[in-house]
Amino acid sequence: MRITRYFATCLLLVASAARAQQPDTIRSRSKADSIAKAVRDSVELMNALGAAVADTTQRPTVPLRPQGGSTNPRLLPDFSAVGDLVGDLSPKGSTQPDHSRLGVREVELSVQAVVDPYFRGDVFLGISDLEKISIEQAFLTTTSLPNQLELKIGRFLLPFGKQNLTHRHDLHAIEYPYVLQKLLSDDGLKGTGLWGSRVFAPFGFFQEIQLTAIDRISPATDGLTTAEDVNKSLGGLGFSARLRNYVDVSEAANVELSFSAMTGKRDQPLDATYTTLVKGGSNSQFVPRDVNATIARQSTFGVDFTYRWRPLQQGLYESFILQSEVMHQRNERNPALPVAECPFGAGTCGVPAYAGPARDYTGAYVFARYQTGQRRFIGARYDYVQNPETNGRTLNAGSVYLEWFPSEFTKLMAGYEGLKSADATLSNRLLLQAVFSMGPHKPHPF
Amino acid sequence: MIRRIHILLLAAALVYAPRVASAQLRVVTSTTDLYDIAKAVGGNKITATHIGEGYQDPHFIEAKPSFVLQLRSADVWAFVGLDLEIGWMPLLLEGARNTRIRQGGSGYLDVSTVIPVLDRPQGNIDRSMGDVHAGGNPHYWLDPQNGRRIARLFKTKFTQLDPTNSSAYDANARAFEARLNAAEKGWQADLAAIKGKPVVAWHTSWRYFAEYNGMNIVAFMEPKPGVPPSPSHLYGVIQTVKRTGAKAIIMEPFYDRKVADLVSKQTGIKILILPPSVGGIPGAVPDYFSLMRYDMSQLANAVR
Numbered sequence A: 001m002r003i004t005r006y007f008a009t010c011l012l013l014v015a016s017a018a019r020a021q022q023p024d025t026i027r028s029r030s031k032a033d034s035i036a037k038a039v040r041d042s043v044e045l046m047n048a049l050g051a052a053v054a055d056t057t058q059r060p061t062v063p064l065r066p067q068g069g070s071t072n073p074r075l076l077p078d079f080s081a082v083g084d085l086v087g088d089l090s091p092k093g094s095t096q097p098d099h100s101r102l103g104v105r106e107v108e109l110s111v112q113a114v115v116d117p118y119f120r121g122d123v124f125l126g127i128s129d130l131e132k133i134s135i136e137q138a139f140l141t142t143t144s145l146p147n148q149l150e151l152k153i154g155r156f157l158l159p160f161g162k163q164n165l166t167h168r169h170d171l172h173a174i175e176y177p178y179v180l181q182k183l184l185s186d187d188g189l190k191g192t193g194l195w196g197s198r199v200f201a202p203f204g205f206f207q208e209i210q211l212t213a214i215d216r217i218s219p220a221t222d223g224l225t226t227a228e229d230v231n232k233s234l235g236g237l238g239f240s241a242r243l244r245n246y247v248d249v250s251e252a253a254n255v256e257l258s259f260s261a262m263t264g265k266r267d268q269p270l271d272a273t274y275t276t277l278v279k280g281g282s283n284s285q286f287v288p289r290d291v292n293a294t295i296a297r298q299s300t301f302g303v304d305f306t307y308r309w310r311p312l313q314q315g316l317y318e319s320f321i322l323q324s325e326v327m328h329q330r331n332e333r334n335p336a337l338p339v340a341e342c343p344f345g346a347g348t349c350g351v352p353a354y355a356g357p358a359r360d361y362t363g364a365y366v367f368a369r370y371q372t373g374q375r376r377f378i379g380a381r382y383d384y385v386q387n388p389e390t391n392g393r394t395l396n397a398g399s400v401y402l403e404w405f406p407s408e409f410t411k412l413m414a415g416y417e418g419l420k421s422a423d424a425t426l427s428n429r430l431l432l433q434a435v436f437s438m439g440p441h442k443p444h445p446f
Numbered sequence B: 001m002i003r004r005i006h007i008l009l010l011a012a013a014l015v016y017a018p019r020v021a022s023a024q025l026r027v028v029t030s031t032t033d034l035y036d037i038a039k040a041v042g043g044n045k046i047t048a049t050h051i052g053e054g055y056q057d058p059h060f061i062e063a064k065p066s067f068v069l070q071l072r073s074a075d076v077w078a079f080v081g082l083d084l085e086i087g088w089m090p091l092l093l094e095g096a097r098n099t100r101i102r103q104g105g106s107g108y109l110d111v112s113t114v115i116p117v118l119d120r121p122q123g124n125i126d127r128s129m130g131d132v133h134a135g136g137n138p139h140y141w142l143d144p145q146n147g148r149r150i151a152r153l154f155k156t157k158f159t160q161l162d163p164t165n166s167s168a169y170d171a172n173a174r175a176f177e178a179r180l181n182a183a184e185k186g187w188q189a190d191l192a193a194i195k196g197k198p199v200v201a202w203h204t205s206w207r208y209f210a211e212y213n214g215m216n217i218v219a220f221m222e223p224k225p226g227v228p229p230s231p232s233h234l235y236g237v238i239q240t241v242k243r244t245g246a247k248a249i250i251m252e253p254f255y256d257r258k259v260a261d262l263v264s265k266q267t268g269i270k271i272l273i274l275p276p277s278v279g280g281i282p283g284a285v286p287d288y289f290s291l292m293r294y295d296m297s298q299l300a301n302a303v304r
């Protein structure tokens, strides 16, 4: 508000000074006229809107349904599109995966509707130059189960930790925290399967348990081939659990402390490519296959904490969020290895060595955001993660953000990040982001 | 054997039977105004709670999980409608997992369905016009005639869900209207003082109030609904105030008063912070009657 006030004061001073000096110049008068006209227009807009209701001065007698019929007589689903544009002005070149300085990071299309008396449907498609088109989410949600139960079927953002459930373009930073990027996924970890949840409050505050069983805990890694499918046995499926605990501290402040865990199997590299005999085709024959990966269990545990403050009466202009997540990932050290076959079927020739992670990884972030005006926020984040891509050497980052919402449908962000990776060199990143969304007004995620 | 089946059926019926009629209806409303009228009509036959507070901007209530707990056992969910609650209600209704209050459920009560709506846009609209609500202006409770409509709607809904107490609901609704009629007589002098007087309003939330009392809104502080005042728009408002001799800027307690102070400093116009809802000024407006009386007398004093 301060900036608006400042500009308004300046403008008023300038305007009154101008009038004092040259009270009758045509320019200042025409400017005043045009502004006064803008005000009249805004009043006229209201009146025009009001004219829709026939004769508002006469007070109607009780109408049964004065609004007439349905607002959506053809039962169309809600369509919307989100554009996520990122500019990378980092001094040593772009740090984006596609090396763009100015890029469209993603366009998200969504179709949402109540499907029938039992289900709601949500489909989100992600389109990007790198991934082309992908099914980000597509799930049914039950709407009529008893006992505060809810079931989702399909692909969804996995309920693990706090920020993973937020779409990347809805974050109050430009990218996910590094601990999510490195231990989960750089654009939100999704799972495909079943999600069951139940709300309960035995201690008087809100609690929710969210359980999932999903096809696998991570998508297949490019370039890795395993002898058997990761999910061949049911034990290879992924499972996750999350317990949410939410407490109102006061009318203005509240706290969420939640715990998450997930486990499943995924592909991990071998030290070389081997040929193994695997059961193939429908006739139960063993066929040779070039294999460079095996299957190992990976389990991740997380704790997340969010403190929010927003005084009800001043809530349009003032708020504060403090958020933190800690994650720990455990990796199986000695998974079963495929037995390599010699060429031309001469029996067993040797055993490949495991080249997957030989250690566990831990990471965390702390994020804070303060509202400085009706539509302006400043944020800062500190990141720490033992990076699996550099064999667990630590990555530290500190970043600050300016966030501005011209309206509820557009967001502009600027971010600076200082990043210290394994070799201890500091690199600077300067990012800009513009997000716009078209379509029906969606609820604001809490 | 048959007897055993009967016992099983009886047990199942007991477990799954709908809530017995003698229990109180559990009513949750989105705003304090609906809450107060629901309480007036329901009396001691219902329990009522509300989500928003009267001193809070009803467009921007947060979907706190604790509200889910209020809603999960509700028999009636009464809301203003016309997209006023669009930013938070869908999350709460999904979170509550309560089929009674979902759209299509017996307790899903869109109060706007009985209101003659103002500012319903005709023809094409888009968001260049600001936060326009496609269904029309949702701030309808500041017209006592709409207060009566809300009371009658509650009477009908409570009677439908709880017919054994229908006579109580009917009597309460009549008593509410009688009190409102009496209160209305009390502010006739204020109405006469207000009629035709030029005022500035912050948001379109005062349109129904103006329709009722005849005040003439010559400018809005917001250039478009929901869009914060810009410097150039404020300059225009100042010109309009000077031209029309507008007497007061009417604004809710949750908007930034300093912006109105700017206009006031330039023109001498009074700033009138009026509660738009029950509880909007703690202690001063505990119910619908006192809210209407307070706003009416404050405004009359300001423009007299």
Ligand SMILES: [Zn+2]
Pocket: B059, B138, B139, B203, B204, B205, B225
């Ligand atoms: Zn409004």
